[in-house]
Amino acid sequence: MKMMKKQAQAGFTLIELMIVVAIIGILAAVAIPAYQNYVAKSKFAAALGEVSAAKTPFDVMMNDGAGPAAIGDLPVQASTANCTLALVAANGGLTCTIVGGPTAVATKVITLTRTAAGAWTCAANVLAADQTKIIGPAAVCTANG
Numbered sequence: 253m254k255m256m257k258k259q260a261q262a263g264f265t266l267i268e269l270m271i272v273v274a275i276i277g278i279l280a281a282v283a284i285p286a287y288q289n290y291v292a293k294s295k296f297a298a299a300l301g302e303v304s305a306a307k308t309p310f311d312v313m314m315n316d317g318a319g320p321a322a323i324g325d326l327p328v329q330a331s332t333a334n335c336t337l338a339l340v341a342a343n344g345g346l347t348c349t350i351v352g353g354p355t356a357v358a359t360k361v362i363t364l365t366r367t368a369a370g371a372w373t374c375a376a377n378v379l380a381a382d383q384t385k386i387i388g389p390a391a392v393c394t395a396n397g
Contacts, residue, residue, distance in 0.1 A: 288354055289356075291354050292353065292354045292356040292357045295350060295352070295354065295357050296350065296353075296357050296360075296362075296376070296378075298334045299334040299335040299348050299362055300362055300393070302332050302335050302337070302348065303335060303347070303348035303362055303364055304364070305328060306323075306326055306337060306346050307346070307364060309326045310345075310346060310366065311366070313326070314370070315370075320339060321339075322339065323337050323338055323339050332351075333351065333352075334351060334352075335348035335349060335350050335351055336348070340363065340365065344365055345372070347362065347363050347364075348361065348362040348364075349361050350362070356378070357378065360376060360377050360378050361376065362374065362375075362376045362393060363376070363377075375393055
């Protein structure tokens with residue numbers, strides 16, 4: 253009588269594969285929202301940087317006594333990959349409407365307002381609940397959405 257040899261197991265069992273899939277699902281549930289917050293924060297920071305770059309030429313024109321009448325009067329691009337710039341009425345400041353990006357920041361408006369003394373304030377119409385996720389806890393801008 254011939255003896256049958258038991259073959260060694262090759263591969264993973266169904267239970268082992270299900271455990272791996274569950275672990276990957278848990279990691280994705282944590283990582284995806286964190287990544288979305290990171291992308292929103294970086295898009296907001298890029299847009300804020302672009303609108304902030306227009307402050308200096310705006311100040312120069314105001315100090316020369318002739319404030320800009322249109323965004324085209326400033327030596328900046330009116331539309332970039334991150335925002336569309338516009339002037340606040342009557343030399344009050346600048347706005348940046350964020351272009352693209354995640355829902356948390358898409359079409360949100362960053363407003364830089366210049367005081368008569370030349371100081372700048374920043375406000376953004378993001379939700380107050382999203383402020384720490386997008387703007388940061390030490391807010392560069394105040395949330396007014």
